[in-house]
Amino acid sequence: MAGTDAAGSQTLSRGIRVLEALAESDAPMTPSDLIATLGLHRSIVYRLLHTLEGHRLITRDDRGRIALGHGLAALALGVERDLRDASVPILRRTADALASTCFLVGYDSGEITTLISAAPHRSVVAVAQNPGTVHPVGVGAPGRAILSQLPPTEWPAHLPETQRRATGDVVTSGFAISHDEVVPGLHAVAVPLPLVGHGPLAVGVVCLAILDAPEQIAARLREAAVQITAAMAD
Amino acid sequence: MAGTDAAGSQTLSRGIRVLEALAESDAPMTPSDLIATLGLHRSIVYRLLHTLEGHRLITRDDRGRIALGHGLAALALGVERDLRDASVPILRRTADALASTCFLVGYDSGEITTLISAAPHRSVVAVAQNPGTVHPVGVGAPGRAILSQLPPTEWPAHLPETQRRATGDVVTSGFAISHDEVVPGLHAVAVPLPLVGHGPLAVGVVCLAILDAPEQIAARLREAAVQITAAMAD
DNA sequence: GTTACGTGTCTCTATTATCGGACACAAAGA
DNA sequence: TCTTTGTGTCCGATAATAGAGACACGTAAC
Numbered sequence: 001m002a003g004t005d006a007a008g009s010q011t012l013s014r015g016i017r018v019l020e021a022l023a024e025s026d027a028p029m030t031p032s033d034l035i036a037t038l039g040l041h042r043s044i045v046y047r048l049l050h051t052l053e054g055h056r057l058i059t060r061d062d063r064g065r066i067a068l069g070h071g072l073a074a075l076a077l078g079v080e081r082d083l084r085d086a087s088v089p090i091l092r093r094t095a096d097a098l099a100s101t102c103f104l105v106g107y108d109s110g111e112i113t114t115l116i117s118a119a120p121h122r123s124v125v126a127v128a129q130n131p132g133t134v135h136p137v138g139v140g141a142p143g144r145a146i147l148s149q150l151p152p153t154e155w156p157a158h159l160p161e162t163q164r165r166a167t168g169d170v171v172t173s174g175f176a177i178s179h180d181e182v183v184p185g186l187h188a189v190a191v192p193l194p195l196v197g198h199g200p201l202a203v204g205v206v207c208l209a210i211l212d213a214p215e216q217i218a219a220r221l222r223e224a225a226v227q228i229t230a231a232m233a234d
Numbered sequence: 235m236a237g238t239d240a241a242g243s244q245t246l247s248r249g250i251r252v253l254e255a256l257a258e259s260d261a262p263m264t265p266s267d268l269i270a271t272l273g274l275h276r277s278i279v280y281r282l283l284h285t286l287e288g289h290r291l292i293t294r295d296d297r298g299r300i301a302l303g304h305g306l307a308a309l310a311l312g313v314e315r316d317l318r319d320a321s322v323p324i325l326r327r328t329a330d331a332l333a334s335t336c337f338l339v340g341y342d343s344g345e346i347t348t349l350i351s352a353a354p355h356r357s358v359v360a361v362a363q364n365p366g367t368v369h370p371v372g373v374g375a376p377g378r379a380i381l382s383q384l385p386p387t388e389w390p391a392h393l394p395e396t397q398r399r400a401t402g403d404v405v406t407s408g409f410a411i412s413h414d415e416v417v418p419g420l421h422a423v424a425v426p427l428p429l430v431g432h433g434p435l436a437v438g439v440v441c442l443a444i445l446d447a448p449e450q451i452a453a454r455l456r457e458a459a460v461q462i463t464a465a466m467a468d
Numbered sequence: 469g470t471t472a473c474g475t476g477t478c479t480c481t482a483t484t485a486t487c488g489g490a491c492a493c494a495a496a497g498a
Numbered sequence: 499t500c501t502t503t504g505t506g507t508c509c510g511a512t513a514a515t516a517g518a519g520a521c522a523c524g525t526a527a528c
Contacts, residue, residue, distance in 0.1 A: 008285035010484070011245035011515065016289045023312035032474065041517050046476070051242035055250045059342050061431050064475075068313045070340060070347035076310030077366030078257035079302045089360075106304060108293050113304035121355040126323070132311030197295050244514065245485065266504065275487050280506065298505075 014040065015048045019057060019068065028065035076132070080106065083198065084116050086231035091118040091203070094224040098217060100207035101127045102224070104193075105135060105142045107200040112137055112146050115201075127186065127206050138163045141188035144176040145202035149192050175218035176202075179210075189217045193225040195232060203228070248274065249282045253291060253302065262299035310366070314340065317432065318350050320465035325352040325437070328458040332451060334441035335361045336458070338427075339369060341380045341434040346371055349435075361420065361440050372397045375422035378410040379436035383426050409452035410436075413444075423451045427459040429466060437462070 021037045022029060029037070035045050049066065052058045056071030087104050095102035095118040103117035112135040119126045138147045138159050147155060147163075148170035155164075170176045175191045182188075190204030203225050205217060255271045256263060263271070269279050283300065286292045290305030321338050329336035329352040337351035346369040353360045372381045372393050381389060381397075382404035389398075404410045409425045416422075424438030437455050444451075 008281040008283075008288070009245050009249065011243050012249035012282060012285045013289070015243065015246035015249065016285075016291065019309050020289070023309045026315070030474080031476085041519095042476085043478090043518080044516065047242045047515080048246060049242075051246045051250075053343075054242070055247070055254070056343055056345065057250065059433075063431070068309065070313060070342045070345065070349070072306070072310045073313050073347055073349065073366040074368055075253050075257045075302065075366075076306045077364055078259075079304060079307050081260070108304045109287075109290055111290065111304065113307055115304070115307065130311055132307035132309070134308055197297070199293075264504080265506085276505090277488085277507085278486065281485080 011048075014038070014044070015052060018045070018048050018052060019072070022058065022066065022068050028061060028067040030065055034066065080115050080198075083195075083201075083228075083232065087116055087228050088118070090224050090227045090231065091116060094118070094203075094220060095120045095205070098205050098207075098220055099123065099211060100205040101129050102203070102205050102221075103129045103142075104228075105146065105190075105202050105204065106198070107137075107146045107150070110137065111135075112143060125208060127208065129206055136182065138167065139178075140182040141176040141178040141190040142202050142204045143182075144170050144178070145190035145192045145204065146200045148176070149194060149200035173218075174222065175214070176204075177214050177218075189214055189221065191218055191221040191225055193228060195229060245282075248272065248278070249286060252279070252282050252286060253306070256292065256300065256302050262295060262301040264299055268300065314349050314432075317429075317435075317462075317466065321350055321462050322352070324458050324461045324465065325350060328352070328437075328454060329354045329439070332439050332441075332454055333357065333445060334439040335363050336437070336439050336455075337363045337376075338462075339376045339380065339424075339436050339438065340432070341371075341384070344371065345369075346377060346380050359442060361442065363440055370416065372401065373412075374416040375410040375412040375424040376436050376438045377416075378404050378412070379424035379426045379438065380434045382410070383428060383434035407452075408456065409448070410438075411448050411452075423448055423455065425452055425455040425459055427462060429463060 017038055018034060021034060031045065031049070035042055038045065049058065053060070053069070056069045058066050059069040060066055091102045091104060099120050101117060101119050104115045105112050106115050114129055114131050114133040114135070116131055117129040135143050137143055137156055144163070144167045147167045170192070175189060178188045180186070185208060186206055187208070187210045188204055188206045190202045193201040193203050195201055203221050205221065251272055252268060255268060265279065269276055272279065283292060287294070290303045292300050293303040294300055325336045325338060333354050335351060335353050338349045339346050340349050348363055348365050348367040348369070350365055351363040369377050371377055371390055378397070378401045381401045404426070409423060412422045414420070419442060420440055421442070421444045422438055422440045424436045427435040427437050429435055437459050439451060439455065
């Protein structure tokens with residue numbers, strides 16, 4: 001669903017669709033699974049698999065089933081490397097200070113992706129927010145913190161009036177808050193992080209029960225945002 | 235260097251080489267950089283870039299320079315997902331217990347890749363060991379812990395006699411130790427982690443100064459390995 | 469035994485990508 | 499101003515892939 005029939009190279013696009021199909025599947029896939037999912041001929045899929053395996057982007061287990069390979073982890077290491085290196089220690093401190101999972105999200109061509117996250121040290125239940133997770137735009141605290149940095153022309157087509165006004169509130173108050181929005185039972189607070197040459201970013205926390213006043217949490221998050229901006233200036 | 239002219243699809247292989255080139259570069263690349271690095275014609279590179287951009291595997295900043303895109307992080311999220319989800323909390327506890335960065339490495343077609351790592355909470359200096367990092371086979375404690383699980387027929391061609399005997403010691407003692415081997419000044423201890431259907435794995439720690447006796451560290455690592463094995467059995 | 473099924477490789481034309489060059493355009497430099 | 503350099507697109511002849519089927523092999527069902 002992510003990859004439409006992208007302009008340019010059909011072969012490359014199909015090879016990437018193999019990886020996307022494997023990522024969306026929670027278990028390793030058999031060749032037949034892939035052939036059925038992609039709707040391609042067997043000979044094509046096998047050719048793509050050989051090429052992908054040669055680059056270690058897929059691997060095959062003892063039963064011949066196909067899974068994403070370690071080479072993808074090596075490639076992903078290079079995604080926003082400077083930003084992630086600079087932010088990790090800051091997010092760790094913020095997560096401990098707020099006793100909540102703290103994360104940094106980025107916006108790229110219509111989607112919001114978690115770039116890094118840090119769980120607090122002494123947490124009874126750790127709310128996971130793994131890097132690579134995709135958020136809906138305009139929904140939830142991080143979604144609105146990002147949206148508030150985008151011109152309304154780039155907003156999603158059918159964004160409810162409620163979300164539009166809530167996003168406007170982010171601009172005035174400087175932070176976004178959400179509860180039961182993306183995942184039931186979870187609270188979230190996020191602040192925008194504008195950084196030159198990096199598209200809209202946001203720093204946020206997610207937790208089961210809100211501890212401090214939202215304004216206090218937002219103040220601490222803004223502090224982290226300032227530190228990240230400073231660390232990136234070098 | 236990683237991707238030779240892989241059998242199968244030339245187009246797909248070249249598209250992946252674009253990603254590999256961007257990952258090896260520490261800064262965003264201009265189109266000319268890529269064209270020179272890959273040795274391809276301009277029209278080919280532009281076509282590949284359009285396709286990759288459509289799948290959010292690359293992105294372009296305000297100056298037109300090209301960097302790896304967030305879609306790669308989403309794909310990498312699926313790499314060894316079950317194993318990583320099961321290991322994260324165990325590695326965190328182990329890292330705190332040993333006051334050292336603790337990590338899990340996996341082997342796939344000739345290369346050892348860090349799958350996850352956990353830094354200790356109260357660390358003066360945190361030794362980073364980011365997921366996706368590639369280790370040399372047979373060198374260093376993790377390298378030998380992996381090698382000890384491979385048949386000698388799959389060992390690297392010109393492995394020094396010293397490394398061969400040290401690897402043999404891992405089989406008898408149950409753990410590997412290294413100092414000043416991969417990175418000067420760093421100590422490392424690692425234990426093998428055999429897991430059915432998952433290729434050779436190893437759990438290890440890396441630190442600046444060794445605190446406990448290697449045997450004690452190895453015992454704690456073996457404990458973590460057992461816990462991971464148990465967590466994967468469900 | 470047979471039947472059915474998934475795997476993996478191979479061969480073959482129609483379709484698609486490649487690659488050279490050409491073109492237009494903008495930003496620096498002489 | 500006139501060059502030079504990088505960017506981005508477009509066009510044809512050549513080389514590569516797509517896509518269908520055929521084939522051999524192991525393996526589980528009957």
